[in-house]
Amino acid sequence: MKWDIFCSVVDNFGDIGVTWRLARQLVAEHGLHVRLWVDDVAAFARICPQASPDASEQLQLGVEVRHWHSQWQPVEPANVVIEAFACELPATYVRAITESKRRILWLNLEYLSAEDWVSGCHGLPSLQSGGVQKYFFFPGFTESTGGLLREAGLLTQRQDFVANEQARQQFLRSIGVEPIAGARLMSLFTYESAGLSSWLDVLEQDSQCTQLLVPEGRILADLGRWLAVDDLKAGDSHRRGALQINILPFIEQRQYDQLLWCCDFNAVRGEDSFLRAQWAGRPLLWHIYQQEEGAHWEKMQAFLSLYCRDLSPLAGAAITSFWQAWSAQESVAEPWQAVLLYWDELSAHAEKWCEQQAEYQDLATTLVQFQQNWL
Structure with a gap:
């Protein structure tokens, strides 16, 4: 099972920090193949010192880390696509999702919040152009949300x-x-x-x-x-x-x-x-x-x-x-x-x-x- 996680680095290390931890856990504890697409590899290398800040692709702790930049080269979408924190996916990648004959789960992983409305919005679908559903996934502090990032043990x-x-x-x-x-x-x-x-x-x-x-x-x-x-x-x-x-x-x-x-x-x-x-x-x-x-x-x-x-x-x-x-x-x-x-x-x-x-x-x-x- 292949998963793609897209991260646009906005707040220095908060966005990449969350997605890097999530990617590692999905690989280590759930046996998934994960590609982590990052638009600022240098920021990633600060929290993963063994990583190369210039590599277009590299394998770190079982996670395939890819540099996501303006010169996007089309790739086949994964089975599950996580758009972290409402970052905008490459247009050609979105088109590949809508045109794929496979069922692809597209998730918008939202920022962590304790606001009351989060529980009501967690898991809701949003119809995109091309007839594909994108689901809102909210981390949170109650059982009616997606929970918190926490490794086993x-x-x-x-x-x-x-x-x-x-x-x-x-x-x-x-x-x-x-x-x-x-x-x-x-x-x-x-x-x-x-x-x-x-x-x-x-x-x-x-x-x-x-x-x-x-x-x-x-x-x-x-x-x-x-x-x-x-x-x-x-x-x-x-x-x-x-x-x-x-x-x-x-x-x-x-x-x-x-x-x-x-x-x-x-x-x-x-x-x-x-x-x-x-x-x-x-x-x-x-x-x-x-x-x-x-x-x-x-x-x-x-x-x-x-x-x-x-x-x-x-x-x-x-x-x-x-x-x-x-x-x-x-x-x-x-x-x-x-x-x-x-x-x-x-x-x-x-x-x-x-x-x-x-x-x-x-x-x-x-x-x-x-x-x-x-x-």
Whole structure:
């Protein structure tokens, strides 16, 4: 059974991060032949270091990775075609789908959302020109959606890793971090933020030491301004008051998972890191991608309403205020102090949320089941 997944890289690494994980899982756990079509192979090579950023086609971890560019060469469509995040397929490929004598399942894999309307739209068909149906497939946080991307045994791997202090210490040292005994360990991988300096001010003056691990990314310019340091780079280390900052190299997906597992709190961005932070079972900040006319606010609030349902009102208000202030580019000093007041409750809730979401079927499996039912 052959599957084609098309990915147009929009948000640096969120789109390719999701589709690369999905492609690997479909191959490894479901025995499928998967072609991953990517329009920015260089972005793919950042999260898959062994990949060539210039190759037009290559085999990586069982996935056939193809460069998708303007000079499209016609190919025979696969049995299942996934149009990830509403990217526009090549016109000749669409024509081949409509003219094929084989039944081809065409899916539009949508962005992850907790909004109420998602359940009602999941799995609905849309008639395309040529009489072919395209189905909307929505990942989500309820059993009436397509579920979440989660590899088999992921939570067990995380639990084993967290329980093994030596493994955690070795991993941190392998990425250039010397752990500080007793420090609160946190990761920072967000978009640019005007509120960052207010957060760092609080951490600098805190009574407890914080070790902040910052992978290379868009937040480095703001961080450099706060430190009064130009051109921060991987391997740099800076100490101010109770705050120790370590700049990390850009790391591949499995290492990023382990980084999240090591930390007590994770500030993340984009769909891939947002979901992986949830599987880490730790309190988190999601810096949602800003959309026109404030559409991102509804999406963020929908998740917070669901996520905070089992929290006490005060703890829910604390994490909500922190997220809102960060995305509004406002000071997060007071909201962060509120988060610290409810730290134990938020930590226990993050683990419980992770376990609850793991009770639902994972995204790759629901995709395969949808295709089998369609047949």
